Amino acid sequence: MTEAETPRIGVFICHCGHNIAGVVDVVAVAKMAESLPHVVFSTDDMFMCADAGQQLIRDKVEEHGLNRVVVASCSPRMHEPTFRGVVEEAGLNRYLFEQTNLREHVSWCHMREPEAATEKAIDLVQMSVARAAKLESLPVKSVKVTPRTLVVGGGITGLRAALDIANRGFDVVLVDKEPKLGGHVAKWTHMFTGDRSGSEVVGPLIKEAKAHSRIEILTNSSVVEFDGYIGNFEATIENRKDKSRSKFDIGTVIVAIGFDAFKPYGYYGYGESPDVVTLAELQEMPPRDRLLKPSDGKPAGKIAFIGCVGSREPGKKGHEHCSRHCCPAVAKAASDLKDRLDEVLILYKSIRTYGRGHEELHRLARSKHVIYSRFPVDEDPVIEVVDGKIKMGWTDVYADEKLQFEPDILVLASAMVARSDIDETTKLFGLTRSRDGFFNPEHIKLAPLTTHTAGVMIAGSAQAPKNASESVVDGSGAAAKAVGIMAQGEVEIESTISRVISELCSSCHTCVTACPYGAIEMDESKDPPIAFVTEAKCHGCGTCAAACPSSAIIMLHSTDDQIMTMVQAYLCAPPDTIGST
Ligand SMILES: Cc1cc2nc3c(=O)[nH]c(=O)nc-3n(C[C@H](O)[C@H](O)[C@H](O)COP(=O)(O)OP(=O)(O)OC[C@H]3O[C@@H](n4cnc5c(N)ncnc54)[C@H](O)[C@@H]3O)c2cc1C
Ligand code: SF4
């Protein structure tokens, strides 16, 4: 190491208000850090991420000629970008910054053991300082972005997203599997909130999208091949009727493929009588002055609803969640029908009218004398179909009494579940799914619309059960993300990726199959072929480096040397013994 490269490390220990300092002795940790090799400055501060904390880093870099910075604070997921920006402003390469997590990894999980927590904080800071001494500058690279978005799914979410993007001057290819746009909303006759039908809500969006010069609509079509990386994807779209294919260069993608309305076979007589229907099927019945029984076409006088059908079932994969739309949708349908029918009954486990205007709908239904009766969570209503008649029996929680009812039509408010063909889309775009079956965002709180495939966003009910207005919010949010990327013309890519040392590569192909992101290919022009990494596709996960039998892959910013130095620091051996054991 030359004199110019000698590390001069600054250490900044954050209190995070009371979050860290309430458990960890931050002053002792900062004091300890002063004695570590290469540390020329160490301090503690109330909030390192605040303006004053950031300024402190910039000032101390200048004052002490620091060339490495360690901040011991919260999770890097929260503030690594913030502090990388700060060190860049101070004139350092962003990769000469190291963050230690003293909040999620120490104070929050060891709240009742302050001494042990302080010891752990000291260990972690020692390790970070040792690693910081080995950090190297990496180039900040960027790639050009094709100014066109692929929107997959032409429901209310996809339509909103497509229009927002097109209205900002970017091209959109909008693909839908079905012959018509509009998704589920187009089918609903009674929509909460308000008094418009689904086609009245989504119709204007369809009209606007069809007339927009920047939106190319491909219905009856699906994406069959998808490759590339952020800003530079290529999508092959196939017409499902004539099988013709077209290719598009794409910069960003929004996946808005929606959900399936659960068919609750095995629940409450569904499938045993045509008069037991789902809420979706009721919604699709044409509006008539009198509601007609599906079995004999005679006018219905009494109707009952049951909530949470196929939702909120603990331990049943894909059915544990609340479907969120049904409480207000049932209240709306029941309230409308009460104007025409004699008796309307709703059996429920809980009422979740959390959204704007939902509680008002619930109150309206009750004020019209729709009967609400709560059944116990562990005792479902019993439904029998006898001679074509529906017989319901249940225990009312509040009256603590067994009750009975014979409706002409029984409506099951069944779950919104992940699409049955969601696997195809998951694989195509390198997405992941959560336990409920819907797509996983990059981070549930901090990055709810982006995914681990950079440049690919998810929106609407493909992500979780959402009502139409929540889906529209998502559509606009995802559109803003896509426009944000395309408006820059180019986008920075991470440099913390893998690199193949070609002299060591033995052409075994192991890394090609190991990489979960398809980032490695073999360069067949070489003899023998050598593995190479498409940098913009690499997520820096390290799978290939672990799998390579020839140790031919290094992880930039997490090199073996950097990792082993941390281990050595933890074991408290002098750093110069590394490699000699
Ligand atoms: C019974 C019921 C009643 C409801 N009532 C209301 C209500 O009154 N008010 C309200 O606000 N919300 C209501 N909702 C919720 C509402 O339906 C959803 O919020 C809305 O449909 C979500 O829109 P979306 O575009 O995300 O998904 P969807 O409506 O499911 O649209 C997805 C679109 O993607 C297309 N697609 C799917 N897979 C692919 C693929 N691989 N390639 C290309 N295209 C694909 C589909 O054909 C479809 O057009 C109700 C839901 C249910 C189940
Ligand atoms: S919205 Fe209401 S009916 Fe639907 S699953 Fe949730 S609690 Fe049950």
Ligand code: SF4
């Ligand atoms: S680090 Fe991960 S994403 Fe990058 S090439 Fe290796 S396996 Fe693929």
Ligand code: SF4
């Ligand atoms: S796993 Fe290692 S040796 Fe095998 S092809 Fe990949 S880089 Fe080369």
